[in-house]
Amino acid sequence: MESRMIADRREFSVRGFFLQWEWMLVLLFVAVNVLNVNLSEFYWDFDNLRDATMSFLDKAFIVLPMVFVIILGDIDISVGSIVALSSVLMADLYNHGVPMPLAMVICLASGTLCGLINGLLIVKFKELSSVIVTLSTMIIYRGIAYILLKDQAAGKFPDWFNFLGWDYVAGIPFILIAFVAFAVAFGYLLHKTTFGRRVYAIGSNATAARFSGVRVDRIKIVVFTLAGLMSAVTALFLTSRMGSTRPNIATGYELDVIAMVVLGGISTAGGKGRMIGAILAVFLIGYLRYGLGLVNVSAQTMLIIIGLLLIVAVAIPKLKRSRAKRRA
Amino acid sequence: MNNPKGRPAAAGANAEAAVVPSQSPGGAAAPKSLSAYVAKFRELGLLAFIVLLSVGVQLRNPSFLSWENINDIATNTAILSILAVGMMLVIVTRGIDLSIGATLALSGMIAALTVKQYPGMSPLVALLIGIGIGIVCGAVLGFLVSKVNILPIIATLGMMNVYRGLTYEASGGKWVSAHQMPDSFKSIATGKILGINNLIVIAIVIYVAAYYFVSHTRTGRRVYAVGSNPESAEISGIRSGRILWLVYTAMGGLAGLAGVLWVSKFASAQGDTASGYELSVIAACVLGGVSIAGGTGKISGIVLGSVLLGILNNALPMINVSPFWQNWIQGMIILVAVVINALVKRGIDRSNLMRRRI
Numbered sequence: 001m002e003s004r005m006i007a008d009r010r011e012f013s014v015r016g017f018f019l020q021w022e023w024m025l026v027l028l029f030v031a032v033n034v035l036n037v038n039l040s041e042f043y044w045d046f047d048n049l050r051d052a053t054m055s056f057l058d059k060a061f062i063v064l065p066m067v068f069v070i071i072l073g074d075i076d077i078s079v080g081s082i083v084a085l086s087s088v089l090m091a092d093l094y095n096h097g098v099p100m101p102l103a104m105v106i107c108l109a110s111g112t113l114c115g116l117i118n119g120l121l122i123v124k125f126k127e128l129s130s131v132i133v134t135l136s137t138m139i140i141y142r143g144i145a146y147i148l149l150k151d152q153a154a155g156k157f158p159d160w161f162n163f164l165g166w167d168y169v170a171g172i173p174f175i176l177i178a179f180v181a182f183a184v185a186f187g188y189l190l191h192k193t194t195f196g197r198r199v200y201a202i203g204s205n206a207t208a209a210r211f212s213g214v215r216v217d218r219i220k221i222v223v224f225t226l227a228g229l230m231s232a233v234t235a236l237f238l239t240s241r242m243g244s245t246r247p248n249i250a251t252g253y254e255l256d257v258i259a260m261v262v263l264g265g266i267s268t269a270g271g272k273g274r275m276i277g278a279i280l281a282v283f284l285i286g287y288l289r290y291g292l293g294l295v296n297v298s299a300q301t302m303l304i305i306i307g308l309l310l311i312v313a314v315a316i317p318k319l320k321r322s323r324a325k326r327r328a
Numbered sequence: 329m330n331n332p333k334g335r336p337a338a339a340g341a342n343a344e345a346a347v348v349p350s351q352s353p354g355g356a357a358a359p360k361s362l363s364a365y366v367a368k369f370r371e372l373g374l375l376a377f378i379v380l381l382s383v384g385v386q387l388r389n390p391s392f393l394s395w396e397n398i399n400d401i402a403t404n405t406a407i408l409s410i411l412a413v414g415m416m417l418v419i420v421t422r423g424i425d426l427s428i429g430a431t432l433a434l435s436g437m438i439a440a441l442t443v444k445q446y447p448g449m450s451p452l453v454a455l456l457i458g459i460g461i462g463i464v465c466g467a468v469l470g471f472l473v474s475k476v477n478i479l480p481i482i483a484t485l486g487m488m489n490v491y492r493g494l495t496y497e498a499s500g501g502k503w504v505s506a507h508q509m510p511d512s513f514k515s516i517a518t519g520k521i522l523g524i525n526n527l528i529v530i531a532i533v534i535y536v537a538a539y540y541f542v543s544h545t546r547t548g549r550r551v552y553a554v555g556s557n558p559e560s561a562e563i564s565g566i567r568s569g570r571i572l573w574l575v576y577t578a579m580g581g582l583a584g585l586a587g588v589l590w591v592s593k594f595a596s597a598q599g600d601t602a603s604g605y606e607l608s609v610i611a612a613c614v615l616g617g618v619s620i621a622g623g624t625g626k627i628s629g630i631v632l633g634s635v636l637l638g639i640l641n642n643a644l645p646m647i648n649v650s651p652f653w654q655n656w657i658q659g660m661i662i663l664v665a666v667v668i669n670a671l672v673k674r675g676i677d678r679s680n681l682m683r684r685r686i
Contacts, residue, residue: 121663127670131481132610132620136663139607143656150652165679166647255485268479300496301546307489314483315476322477 018297020048021265021317025280032284036291041252043291054165056286058238060179060279062257063264065227066188067278069189070261071203072223073270076213078118080253081141082231083238086111087245088145091234092155100158108232114141115228119221128278138254143249165241175237182230187275203270259310260285285309292295331399342613350377368666370617370672374632378639385643392646399525403517403593405638406531410586410604412612412630413538419613420555421575423480426606427469428583433601435461436587437495439468440504440513440597445481447510458588459581464582465491470573488606496599517593527589534582539627550573556623603666611662612637619669 036043043049062079069076090107094100114137121133167174190196201209210216216304234253239245264281266273289302297305385392410427418425435458443454465487472483506514522531542548553561553570561568591597616633618625640661642655 042588059427077481119668125667125670127621127673128666129620131664132666133606133615135610136659136666139655139659140663141659143653143659146652146655147650150650171533258482258485262482268482298496300493301491303489304493304497307486307493310486310489311472311478311483314478314486315472319478 022274022277022280025264025277027285029280029284029287032288034292036287036294039291040294049287050173050176051288052290053179054173054241056282056289057173057175057179058234058241058285059253059256060260060282061182061230061234061237062227063260063278064182064275065223065230065272066257066261067186067264067266067275068190068199068223069130069227070258070266070268071199071270071273072220073203073226074122074220075204075258075268075269076118076130076227077136077254077258078114078134078138078141078225078249079227079257080313081138081145082111082114082228082243083235083250083253084145084247085114085141085234086232087239087249088149088154088247090215091157091239091245092148095156100161101205102162104236107230107235110236112225112229112231115225115231116221119224119227121222123217123220128244142247149247150247151247153244153246157240157243161240162243163240165237178233178237182233183275187279190275195219195222200271201270205271244269255310256259256306259306259313261308262310263313265317267317275320338628340415348489362638371560371626371628371632374445374615374629374636377635378460378632378636380540381636381639381643385639385647388647392643397642397646400529401635401638401642403527404613405625405634406525406527407586407589407593408608408612408638409631409634410531410534410582410610412616412634413534413627414582415606415609415613416618416625416627417538417542417551417575418480419610419618419620420551420622420625422558423473423575424554424620425484425576425579426481426503427465427488427491428485428579428607428609429602430488430495430592431462431465431580431583432587433597433603434465434491434495434498434586434587434600435459436591436601437499437504437597437599439511439581441498443510443513444504444508449510449512451512451516455516457587459584462584463577463581466577467573467581469580470576473576474569474572478604492599492603495601499597499599501599503599504591504597508597514592514595518588526591530585530589535627535631542627547571547574552623580587582619598685608637608658611665612656614662614669615665617669620666 008094033043066076066079086107087269089110093106094103097119115156118130118134118137121137122128122130125133147305165175169177172213190199198209198214199218201212201214234250238250243247260281261273261278262268262284263280264273266278285306288305292302345445382393389395405678411432415425415428438461439454439458443449443451443458446648469483469487472478472487476483517525517527519526540548542551550561550566550571553564553566554571558568575589587601590602612633613625613630614620614633615636616626616629616631618630640657644657645651649657
């Protein structure tokens with residue numbers, strides 16, 4: 001049996017340090033870049049690499065809270081639908097005369113509310129797994145987006161909003177700055193606060209955590225609410241970059257997000273993983289897609305590659321563990 | 329059925345009868361809570377709801393219960409319920425399969441491409457090709473879930489992408505449309521046996537086979553044993569890995585069969601065929617009383633669940649409900665159904681506890 005202790009400060013050993021999953025990701029990241037440089041002469045260009053972040057960082061905002069959700073041992077597959085609902089709601093309100101700043105606030109609020117509903121349902125009905133709850137809210141939230149906008153697109157946002165996803169601050173894309181800020185905040189929350197420690201405790205053993213005085217329900221609600229809020233943040237950036245929105249926006253985002261989190265070394269069994277892994281995975285998959293896109297690899301082939309990457313990322317640690325078990 | 333978690337179904341019932349000798353086995357005569365009552369008559373309740381819904385819709389739109397429309401509902405429900413049978417087996421083992429829409433599309437597409445290439449081929453061969461591809465897809469999933477120990481939701485989410493991508497790759501992004509398919513292939517879905525549409529016949533054969541499998545074969549009972557308590561199943565000498573593998577492979581085979589039927593019925597194979605259909609299938613199971621916690625589920629329940637969904641999908645447009653409301657309504661129905669399932673189970677657990685003699 002592997003130990004279920006929550007790692008405290010581990011003793012430092014050079015070998016252990018370099019055997020971490022995160023180093024594997026760094027190596028993979030280098031490999032992807034080497035591959036891309038060889039595939040296309042246009043890849044290794046600072047402006048391109050910088051601007052590519054604009055195209056893949058939008059969903060990365062959801063990766064941050066999803067790390068918490070998966071460390072809890074849960075899953076949230078409604079995030080793509082929350083993006084759609086809050087984006088469509090914002091556009092619809094704006095087109096009905098609500099001022100844009102207010103519509104943006106409502107967008108964030110509606111995402112938060114969706115997440116809160118997920119959290120409440122999961123906590124109140126413990127018999128239901130988070131899979132089935134978020135599966136049904138996934139259909140419901142996107143259903144509301146369809147009710148609001150039918151099969152139309154909505155847009156015509158003010159210019160300043162359209163720049164949100166495209167603008168630079170001091171030569172750096174605004175979305176990159178925002179992502180780094182959120183990533184630092186979420187990393188701090190996970191690794192440096194009691195809240196984060198409790199999330200690990202629940203993920204390792206929810207019953208033990210409860211008996212140790214951790215308010216499991218409250219923490220779960222907060223985590224799912226954060227997932228809703230960050231989905232709305234994604235909605236803001238995505239809508240701004242697209243310039244318009246449709247009810248089928250962000251379809252399949254949940255898969256990409258979960259793939260990044262799992263590739264980042266966060267165990268789906270709960271209780272294990274670190275924020276830095278997920279962040280590395282975001283850039284790894286982002287640049288992989290960007291590089292393959294440069295050499296005209298189709299979206300369908302990319303589907304296959306991302307799907308296989310997800311499977312392999314989950315399978316490797318399992319296979320390693322079962323080999324270790326056999327040896328023992 | 330709804331035993332407290334962690335007790336195999338049969339053992340639970342016996343233990344209860346032993347502890348409470350004054351009551352008939354199962355406690356049918358005792359006064360009991362409303363929820364226990366609901367659980368016993370779940371199928372009846374579903375049936376009553378279906379009848380009420382039909383009568384209501386019929387009053388609004390008299391063409392609803394016309395022979396043609398009923399036939400339409402039945403053939404649509406046939407495909408849904410074939411998939412629901414496989415999904416029930418998967419959910420009973422505490423799993424879930426999100427890849428079936430993609431498996432369906434892939435096998436339907438490859439069957440369609442084959443008949444397009446060889447129009448003289450017997451439709452039976454096309455069916456076998458579809459089923460074969462489905463079985464391979466399912467076996468891969470079974471391997472990932474049972475041998476590599478990947479969570480079903482992650483494994484099926486990943487493979488869903490792979491199978492969907494392969495569907496586009498196989499077709500080069502093009503459709504196979506009606507005029508490219510020989511009539512013999514299209515007749516799979518339109519033909520009749522003894523005056524009954526093939527789809528309905530196939531579905532009924534599958535219900536009967538599945539009923540026999542889950543209630544009268546040893547392997548079928550093992551599926552439930554693995555679902556209600558994996559550890560004790562393993563200790564009792566059941567190789568749960570093999571059961572899981574079998575279940576996902578069966579699901580794949582049924583999805584492959586459904587793929588050929590789908591393509592033949594709609595006379596069109598597309599890259600995005602049946603995308604998102606897995607949600608409807610899961611909804612049918614949940615409506616039919618299959619517990620997502622595993623170990624519980626009846627064929628009769630899921631057939632009724634599928635019929636209810638089929639009627640809803642058909643009836644909503646007939647009473648002028650905008651198609652844009654359908655997603656929302658379906659989602660709400662799933663949510664309400666699982667919440668009711670949970671409440672019923674709570675009530676049963678509580679009344680079991682109350683009847684214990686201390």
